Amino acid sequence: DGGITQSPKYLFRKEGQNVTLSCEQNLNHDAMYWYRQDPGQGLRLIYYSQIVNDFQKGDIAEGYSVSREKKESFPLTVTSAQKNPTAFYLCASSIIQGTGELFFGEGSRLTVL
Amino acid sequence: AQSVTQPDIHITVSEGASLELRCNYSYGATPYLFWYVQSPGQGLQLLLKYFSGDTLVQGIKGFEAEFKRSQSSFNLRKPSVHWSDAAEYFCAVGLYQKVTFGTGTKLQVIP
Numbered sequence: 001d002g003g004i005t006q007s008p009k010y011l012f013r014k015e016g017q018n019v020t021l022s023c024e025q026n027l028n029h030d031a032m033y034w035y036r037q038d039p040g041q042g043l044r045l046i047y048y049s050q051i052v053n054d055f056q057k058g059d060i061a062e063g064y065s066v067s068r069e070k071k072e073s074f075p076l077t078v079t080s081a082q083k084n085p086t087a088f089y090l091c092a093s094s095i096i097q098g099t100g101e102l103f104f105g106e107g108s109r110l111t112v113l
Numbered sequence: 114a115q116s117v118t119q120p121d122i123h124i125t126v127s128e129g130a131s132l133e134l135r136c137n138y139s140y141g142a143t144p145y146l147f148w149y150v151q152s153p154g155q156g157l158q159l160l161l162k163y164f165s166g167d168t169l170v171q172g173i174k175g176f177e178a179e180f181k182r183s184q185s186s187f188n189l190r191k192p193s194v195h196w197s198d199a200a201e202y203f204c205a206v207g208l209y210q211k212v213t214f215g216t217g218t219k220l221q222v223i224p
Binding site: 103 | 122164216
């Protein structure tokens with residue numbers, strides 16, 4: 001079955017460490033996204049990519065980095081510069097970028113100890 | 114600025130009762146409109162979408178939504194709620210290649 005796979009589902013990090021969250025899709029979608037979810041704040045866009053080797057900052061990109069070397073993969077690195085990284089992170093993809101019709105992964109919960 | 118408002122943070126309904134979740138948007142033009150559902154600790158799943166045409170749209174799991182241009186609203190409805198509908202519901206709008214989510218409404222279903 002086609003879908004989006006995020007790993008790991010749970011991740012613990014010490015302050016000052018970088019961590020990378022994996023996102024892989026086999027839907028053959030061009031556009032991919034990373035969202036951050038905090039209680040009561042909905043979803044906020046971190047980065048998005050419309051095509052391989054190209055990506056754009058979203059609303060809250062500071063302290064995060066991404067790459068898009070393959071169409072199927074869009075990993076997110078949470079760097080030590082992110083001041084409040086504890087959150088639930090969601091990866092999504094879409095056939096056409098920007099319409100809002102998104103397919104989501106199961107999410108990764110990052111906790112900073 | 115574009116905005117999406119879900120005025121109800123929590124809603125509690127009895128199983129078998131009807132449900133309406135509210136969503137209002139503030140945009141200069143009619144955007145694409147969506148409702149998503151999220152179970153605890155899971156990703157979001159698309160319930161239904163409105164792009165154009167008939168203003169009453171049907172979705173999965175027995176949900177429907179009505180687009181009202183005059184009220185800038187896209188409310189989600191279900192005639193009879195099941196215990197398995199307990200989840201968080203997000204309204205989203207897409208316009209000019211930007212997608213904005215509301216802050217969500219948590220639905221509790223009591224026996």
